[in-house]
Amino acid sequence: MISVKAIFAYLLYALLAVALFLILLFPDQAIKDYVDGRLAAIDPSLSMVAKTIRPSLPPGLKMIDIDLNRDGVRLAHFEDARVSPDLATLLQDKKQVRFQAHIADGTINGRATLETTGPSGPLRVEADISEIRLDKLDAIKTNVPFTLTGSLKGRMTHDGTRSPLGMTSGLLTVPDLHITLKAPFFGITELVMDQTDADFSLSGGNLRLKSLAFDGPMLEGKITGTIELRHPFEQSRLNLTGNAKPRPELVARLQETIPKGIVNTQTLGTRGLTFRVRGSIDNPDMSMR
Numbered sequence: 001m002i003s004v005k006a007i008f009a010y011l012l013y014a015l016l017a018v019a020l021f022l023i024l025l026f027p028d029q030a031i032k033d034y035v036d037g038r039l040a041a042i043d044p045s046l047s048m049v050a051k052t053i054r055p056s057l058p059p060g061l062k063m064i065d066i067d068l069n070r071d072g073v074r075l076a077h078f079e080d081a082r083v084s085p086d087l088a089t090l091l092q093d094k095k096q097v098r099f100q101a102h103i104a105d106g107t108i109n110g111r112a113t114l115e116t117t118g119p120s121g122p123l124r125v126e127a128d129i130s131e132i133r134l135d136k137l138d139a140i141k142t143n144v145p146f147t148l149t150g151s152l153k154g155r156m157t158h159d160g161t162r163s164p165l166g167m168t169s170g171l172l173t174v175p176d177l178h179i180t181l182k183a184p185f186f187g188i189t190e191l192v193m194d195q196t197d198a199d200f201s202l203s204g205g206n207l208r209l210k211s212l213a214f215d216g217p218m219l220e221g222k223i224t225g226t227i228e229l230r231h232p233f234e235q236s237r238l239n240l241t242g243n244a245k246p247r248p249e250l251v252a253r254l255q256e257t258i259p260k261g262i263v264n265t266q267t268l269g270t271r272g273l274t275f276r277v278r279g280s281i282d283n284p285d286m287s288m289r
Helices: 004-025 028-042 249-256 266-273
Strands: 046-057 060-070 073-085 095-103 104-114 123-134 148-149 152-158 166-183 186-201 205-214 219-228 238-247 273-277 284-288
Touching: 028 046, 095 273, 104 152
Parallel strands: none
Antiparallel strands: 046 060, 060 073, 073 095, 095 104, 104 123, 123 152, 148 166, 152 166, 166 186, 186 205, 205 219, 219 238, 238 273, 273 284
């Protein structure tokens, strides 16, 4: 007769064997292929590379050192990420998973809903973003004529049911944004914004700025328009319009640096400066009136 102690010993052995099997033979390549397929549904040029993909407890997946790439160029590096299914939805047509990822000293928390039972069905993603440092994002460390520092927060959604490749939209905020220009613009090398809010949508490689509003001690204003995203990022095409109203301190500085006849510096503080931006990110063409 087998003792209770032996039964527990066999059970423990079986559990250890299963755990070892999962750790050593876990189909991480299959998981990666699935994730790449989901990314391709959003943008065919996107792909993911993870150092490790392993099961975790409670039931789920844990990934370490993940790179999100676009056409082979890294857009972002995640220190780690964890994905776990919502067990209550496993038997439903719409299955949900929750995820958390750490990137650039900040966190992304959210959930994804697979709208159909098939693995390639439309996907809806909702995510909250907190305290992501702009200066640590690879997508911003490109050959652009400025550097950005500040902590990003906000909310983003991706609706895979929107044709042709779905639509991503969001409302993002950066308090205390610092913009440092690599080359002075009318004697200005740095701008500080107390509050910057971006309301945008992205579909098919086109970024639409519904509103980019900024307010700081030297300048306030708003920009709208579109950016046609290209690779490399700095060659993306700009089609933006906006109005910026300098504060008295900046008006005084601009009166000393802007050549006469370009704009009316006497009305800058009341009417502001209306401008258009065309060209590319690395070589913008600005006109003012």
